[in-house]
Amino acid sequence: MTDESSIAGSRVGWGFDAHRLGGDPPILMGGVAVSESEGVIATSDGDLVAHAITDALMGACVLGDIGEHFPSDDPNSENADSMFLLRQAATMALASGWVPVHVDVTVIAESIRVAPHREEIRAQLGAALDIPLEAVSVKATTTDGLGFIGDDQGIATVAVVSVQATP
Ligand SMILES: [Zn+2]
Numbered sequence: 001m002t003d004e005s006s007i008a009g010s011r012v013g014w015g016f017d018a019h020r021l022g023g024d025p026p027i028l029m030g031g032v033a034v035s036e037s038e039g040v041i042a043t044s045d046g047d048l049v050a051h052a053i054t055d056a057l058m059g060a061c062v063l064g065d066i067g068e069h070f071p072s073d074d075p076n077s078e079n080a081d082s083m084f085l086l087r088q089a090a091t092m093a094l095a096s097g098w099v100p101v102h103v104d105v106t107v108i109a110e111s112i113r114v115a116p117h118r119e120e121i122r123a124q125l126g127a128a129l130d131i132p133l134e135a136v137s138v139k140a141t142t143t144d145g146l147g148f149i150g151d152d153q154g155i156a157t158v159a160v161v162s163v164q165a166t167p
Contacts, residue, residue, distance in 0.1 A: 013161050017051040021155060033117075034117045038112065044080040052159035061096050070085050
């Protein structure tokens with residue numbers, strides 16, 4: 001980064017993730033087990049909230065994407081702790097001059113219930129990104145029975161992360 005003005009101010013990054021249902025339980029979201037009876041199919045721990053936020057954070061800082069930094073064919077990715085990867089992404093963001101200040105994530109699922117775990121997920125994400133609880137939003141919606149999500153074949157998340165240039 002040679003031009004200092006290029007890292008002034010604030011930025012926003014966007015992330016998306018989806019996984020097929022059917023792997024070993026539990027389903028993790030933000031490090032929190034939201035289902036003890038179902039799982040998702042993934043090389044890592046399949047934490048799709050952590051994955052979407054990691055990609056959003058990397059997007060805000062123009063650091064590439066999660067697959068580039070943590071390839072799923074890397075033996076180290078086997079059952080990887082995705083919240084650890086998110087904290088690593090936050091460290092990379094800081095090193096490139098950005099600090100996360102707000103996150104908004106939406107889980108899109110039909111039968112998997114997020115609401116009972118919302119506060120715990122918010123707390124975990126706030127701790128991982130070192131931002132106050134008031135700046136961590138976790139929402140959930142369905143597709144009204146439509147598509148692969150509506151058929152409970154899979155679940156998805158979208159996330160937006162805002163960052164500010166470090167002083
Ligand atoms: Zn994922």
